[in-house]
Amino acid sequence: MSGESGREIRRGSYPEITWPAILIGYVLGALIAVSIGYLSLKLGFSIEGSELAAILGFGILRGVMRRKSIIENNINQTLASSVNGASAGMMFSIPAIFILGYTDFNRLLVVLACMAGGVLGIAFIIPLRKQMIDFDRLAYPGGIATAAILKAPGAGVRKAQLLVGAALLAAIVHLASLMTGFENWDVGALLGLPEYMNGIWYISLLTIGTAYLAGRGGWFFVVGGYVCYWILAPLMDFRGILPTPAELETAGQGMATYLRLQLFRPVGIGMLIGGAVTGIALALPLVIAAIRSMQQAAKVKSVVSRDELPIRFLYMGIVGAVVLLAGTAVMAVPHIEPWRMILMAVLGATWVWLAGIVLAECIGRTQWSPLSGMTLIGITILIFVASGMSDRDTVVASIVVGAAMCVAMAQATDLMLDLKTGYLVGAIPRKQQIAQFLGTWLGPILIMGLIVVLHQAYGMGSDKLPAPQGQALASVIQGVLGGDVPLDKYLSGAGLGALLSASGIGGVGIMVGLGFYLPFNIILTYTIGTLLREFTDARLGRKFADDSGIPLAAGLIVGEALVGVGYSLMVVFSA
Amino acid sequence: MKNVAYLLIALGFLAGAFFAVEQREGVTVPYFLGALALGVVGVVMIRVARREAATRAETIRANLGAIETSLASVVGKVQRLDETKEETDVYDLRHVIDREFPDDLDAFVQARYSLVHTFGLQSFADVMNPFAAGERYLNRVWSASCDGYINEAHDYVVKAREQFESALEIFRGLAQA
Numbered sequence: 001m002s003g004e005s006g007r008e009i010r011r012g013s014y015p016e017i018t019w020p021a022i023l024i025g026y027v028l029g030a031l032i033a034v035s036i037g038y039l040s041l042k043l044g045f046s047i048e049g050s051e052l053a054a055i056l057g058f059g060i061l062r063g064v065m066r067r068k069s070i071i072e073n074n075i076n077q078t079l080a081s082s083v084n085g086a087s088a089g090m091m092f093s094i095p096a097i098f099i100l101g102y103t104d105f106n107r108l109l110v111v112l113a114c115m116a117g118g119v120l121g122i123a124f125i126i127p128l129r130k131q132m133i134d135f136d137r138l139a140y141p142g143g144i145a146t147a148a149i150l151k152a153p154g155a156g157v158r159k160a161q162l163l164v165g166a167a168l169l170a171a172i173v174h175l176a177s178l179m180t181g182f183e184n185w186d187v188g189a190l191l192g193l194p195e196y197m198n199g200i201w202y203i204s205l206l207t208i209g210t211a212y213l214a215g216r217g218g219w220f221f222v223v224g225g226y227v228c229y230w231i232l233a234p235l236m237d238f239r240g241i242l243p244t245p246a247e248l249e250t251a252g253q254g255m256a257t258y259l260r261l262q263l264f265r266p267v268g269i270g271m272l273i274g275g276a277v278t279g280i281a282l283a284l285p286l287v288i289a290a291i292r293s294m295q296q297a298a299k300v301k302s303v304v305s306r307d308e309l310p311i312r313f314l315y316m317g318i319v320g321a322v323v324l325l326a327g328t329a330v331m332a333v334p335h336i337e338p339w340r341m342i343l344m345a346v347l348g349a350t351w352v353w354l355a356g357i358v359l360a361e362c363i364g365r366t367q368w369s370p371l372s373g374m375t376l377i378g379i380t381i382l383i384f385v386a387s388g389m390s391d392r393d394t395v396v397a398s399i400v401v402g403a404a405m406c407v408a409m410a411q412a413t414d415l416m417l418d419l420k421t422g423y424l425v426g427a428i429p430r431k432q433q434i435a436q437f438l439g440t441w442l443g444p445i446l447i448m449g450l451i452v453v454l455h456q457a458y459g460m461g462s463d464k465l466p467a468p469q470g471q472a473l474a475s476v477i478q479g480v481l482g483g484d485v486p487l488d489k490y491l492s493g494a495g496l497g498a499l500l501s502a503s504g505i506g507g508v509g510i511m512v513g514l515g516f517y518l519p520f521n522i523i524l525t526y527t528i529g530t531l532l533r534e535f536t537d538a539r540l541g542r543k544f545a546d547d548s549g550i551p552l553a554a555g556l557i558v559g560e561a562l563v564g565v566g567y568s569l570m571v572v573f574s575a
Numbered sequence: 576m577k578n579v580a581y582l583l584i585a586l587g588f589l590a591g592a593f594f595a596v597e598q599r600e601g602v603t604v605p606y607f608l609g610a611l612a613l614g615v616v617g618v619v620m621i622r623v624a625r626r627e628a629a630t631r632a633e634t635i636r637a638n639l640g641a642i643e644t645s646l647a648s649v650v651g652k653v654q655r656l657d658e659t660k661e662e663t664d665v666y667d668l669r670h671v672i673d674r675e676f677p678d679d680l681d682a683f684v685q686a687r688y689s690l691v692h693t694f695g696l697q698s699f700a701d702v703m704n705p706f707a708a709g710e711r712y713l714n715r716v717w718s719a720s721c722d723g724y725i726n727e728a729h730d731y732v733v734k735a736r737e738q739f740e741s742a743l744e745i746f747r748g749l750a751q752a
Contacts (some may be wrong), residue, residue: 007666007723014719070718134707135700139686154669154721232593241597263596288698296701304708305739328711423707426715426731488602492595495607499614503584503621511586546677550639 015069017431020061021076022438028056028076029083037447041454042093042468045084048419049087051561054146062153070150074427077146078418085121085414086114086443092375095470096477097399098460103445105332105396107452110403111444113328116261117352117404118440120324121411122433123317124356126309129429131283138364138409141213141374141557145418148554150425159551166555167562170205174560177203178567186519191517196233196242198256202322202521205560209556210366211529212549215537216276217365218530220508225523229256260519266486269373270493275509276358277494280499284330293363309433321349321408326402330335332400333393336386343385344401351378352405356412361507363413366421366526370517370519371413372469375406377490381481391481392515398477411440434451529553580620592731630692638689639750645682646706646743650728652676653713653736660732668720668728681686696748702745709738 015021057076061067096103132138152160177183190200211218236242243251243258251258294311330336344417355374356363363369382398383541389397415436421434458465461474479485493513503508515523536544590610594603652675656668663671683706689701701704712735718725 009665010722010724011726012724014715014722014724041739068722069724070722071715130700130704135703149720151721154717227589227592231589232596235593236597239597243599247599262599267592267595285696286700289696293700293704304704306709326588423711424709424714426713426720486600488600492591492602492607496591496595499584499588499591499611502579502615502618504625512581534585542681 001343010068010320011039015072016066016428017435018077020067021057021072021436022079024057024060025053025076025079025439026083026442026460028060029080029442030057030285030437032080033084033087033443033446034450034461036084037091037450038454040091040429040469041451041460041465048051049081049084050077050142050146050421051149051558053077053084054149054421055558055562056080058149058152062256070154070425070518071427073150074422075431077150077434078415078422078432079435081414081418082118082411082439083443083446084522084573085118085440086407086447087410088371089410090114090444090447090451091158091467092372092469093379093399093403093406093473095444095449095460095467096473097140097396098451098455099467099474100395100477102396103455104401107448108521109328109331110400111146111448112446113324113400114407115405115441115491116320116324116450117406118250118411118443120317120321120349120352121356121408122415122436122440123313123320124353124408125250125360125412125415125419126311126314126317126433127291128357128360128416130294130308131287132360132364132416133423133453134356134419135286138361139214139217140364140417140420141210141366141553142363143417143559144213144424144550146417146421146446148425148551150421155462158166161469162548162551163555163558166205167208167559168555169229170556170559171563173203173205177566179381181409191345192233192446194237196229196237196259198229198233198259198520200256200521202519202525204522204525205293205556205559206560207522207525208529208532209553209560212529212533212553213524213557214366215533216530217507218511218526220238220505220511221515222523222527222530223267224512225518226515228516229261229520233259233366244443256520263489264516265373269370269377269491270495270512271495271497271500272370272373272493272510273354273377273490273517274494274497274499275501275511275513276354276361276555278498279361279507280354280357280500282504291552298429304433307428307430309430313372318349320351321352322346325349325404328401328404329397333389333397335391335396336389340385340388344382344397347381347385348378348401348405352408352412353398357407358406358510359409359413360416361510363447365415365507365511366514369413370514371406371409371494374409376400376473378402379473379477380406380480383477386450387481394481395477398478405414409446411436531555550566576621576624580624583617583620584614585617587611603634611710620642625702635689635693638686639693641682641686642689642746643750645679645686646739646746648679649676649683650736650739650743652679653709653732653739656725657732657736664722665720665725665728668732669717672717672720676713688733690746698745702742702749705738705741706747709735709742712738 018041032052035057054077054474058073066537183200183203187201188197193199207497214574248258326341329341331345379398379402382401386394386397418432454465460467461471497509497513500512578659594607596735690702712731716728716731
């Protein structure tokens with residue numbers, strides 16, 4: 001039947017969680033998980049899968065199968081990125097066991113633990129969705145970009161043109177960057193800035209687009225980076241306490257790398273934690289209010305309550321987390337003492353919740369996720385608890401439990417992004433959460449298989465398969481076992497993060513901490529997007545952002561991310 | 576007072592950060608704690624200043640006025656959308672949404688934290704719950720309109736109307752209490 005406009009009018013239910021969405025979600029999720037997983041083993045970084053899943057799913061469901069449902073696309077993208085969620089979670093942790101040489105661990109146990117970890121991450125996010133998306137309305141730039149893709153058919157030709165044009169531009173720039181190896185531009189050297197000011201710019205239009213979408217939420221993140229390299233480092237130079245060339249040579253690092261890895265990053269990790277703990281204390285009344293509000297709505301069986309997974313899933317998640325982590329610890333190391341097992345489980349579950357909040361807040365305000373730092377701290381805590389057993393048992397128990405925690409954290413942040421997209425396209429959160437559950441089992445199987453196959457083929461940590469994140473974790477573990485933990489830096493950072501968060505400005509302790517934690521080249525480029533957003537909002541009004549800025553920024557993210565995955569596929573098939 | 580407080584926090588933070596990173600190993604604890612204490616003074620000052628500002632009668636009146644006006648406008652517009660939906664081409668519903676709603680929704684969102692200062696967190700949650708659901712339902716109408724699903728679009732116009740009306744009713748109940 002056609003309407004006045006001559007277009008087909010459809011009656012009946014609006015397709016949302018359907019078989020095509022699920023099956024194609026599995027296929028795309030598997031493809032993306034393996035590609036990104038391999039990419040992170042080769043190059044040491046990971047890519048968020050939602051935008052890619054959205055655009056690929058969009059092409060198949062709308063383009064090839066001629067299906068017409070934005071919210072079905074949303075379910076497809078939610079499921080596919082859920083499969084990929086295991087990729088980031090496991091690639092940070094599992095390769096370290098191989099690199100440390102303790103390969104006689106139970107692979108099936110790791111897979112089961114990671115599957116269960118993913119489920120727990122999803123359960124933990126239930127009240128956070130209400131607080132962070134409905135009430136605090138965090139930006140989630142990646143969620144906005146994904147929503148822009150899904151809504152493109154109805155947003156008008158001009159917006160679609162802007163999105164596609166920006167995507168093409170970003171794709172060309174990123175492709176050129178990858179082909180030539182010109183990924184950073186040392187503007188600081190051109191201007192004659194001292195090395196400690198670290199004036200190297202990351203060549204990435206995705207970063208600019210992300211900052212534009214984050215808007216003012218990204219300001220404090222930017223501030224954190226500038227404080228490090230443009231205030232603290234010059235002050236250290238003034239006091240004559242910068243590391244000497246001999247110290248740099250001993251450490252095998254340049255000035256900027258030394259400052260970041262030895263000084264700023266540990267303090268930044270502490271700030272993330274201190275900022276989060278204080279932020280939680282301040283936000284706890286709101287979380288409790290959100291839970292009460294959900295309970296109240298459930299009692300009267302309101303329409304809204306049917307949109308959410310019942311809050312009892314959260315309570316089951318908390319109990320399940322402790323049982324799961326305890327079970328994983330005891331199965332990984334059968335002769336572990338009961339007190340140690342229980343302590344690992346309780347601390348691990350607490351860490352999943354705490355880190356889940358940190359990650360959701362960071363990705364919600366800036367799109368950058370300090371997952372590796374959170375994993376590092378989580379595993380360090382576990383090693384402290386596990387130490388006293390043999391090195392092998394300590395490492396295996398800590399990493400296996402840590403991998404489950406890491407997947408939980410990765411799934412939680414991925415789901416928050418997808419829920420933001422869902423909010424913007426009018427999806428029902430419960431259906432998205434179900435799609436996330438449906439996808440979370442597949443990733444651990446694929447990623448464990450990928451790791452085992454590649455380890456047998458090349459050897460984890462070899463020149464052909466450097467696994468940089470795994471190597472970093474392995475070296476930290478060796479340091480922790482040898483008693484080398486920058487505890488004073490973590491604690492002082494925690495104090496600073498707590499101070500900033502206590503000021504009451506939303507997320508400021510975590511954001512500034514993230515600026516301390518991340519490489520400055522990203523922050524410099526990010527600044528361009530932040531300034532552009534300020535400029536367009538001030539001079540051209542918010543309507544410009546809605547009509548032109550957001551589609552352009554979303555296009556920049558999509559174009560670069562697509563080329564990133566294409567490149568990783570090329571690496572997979574040419575290996 | 577606010578500016579002084581922010582300055583103390585910034586100075587305390589910068590000094591603390593410097594003492595935290597000046598050595599490869601260890602932290603100069605007395606200096607670090609001194610810097611932190613400076614920042615804590617700023618935090619206390621800012622919290623006192625903010626509480627005073629938030630409880631100032633004219634501020635509350637202005638913000639609550641903005642909430643009432645924007646929410647009432649949204650309710651009026653969604654009621655009109657509901658009443659005229661049968662005559663409107665389903666594919667045009669999303670254009671009506673894009674044209675009519677963003678400014679009012681944005682005005683409500685900007686003023687929403689006044690609810691916390693005036694009525695407390697639970698009341699804030701009680702108003703935000705239906706408001707957010709209403710906005711999400713309106714977004715669903717947009718999507719269904721884009722895809723031409725007429726029943727879905729019409730059903731969710733009604734649902735969005737119910738949620739926004741509920742948010743306004745709760746808000747007015749709080750304001751009268």
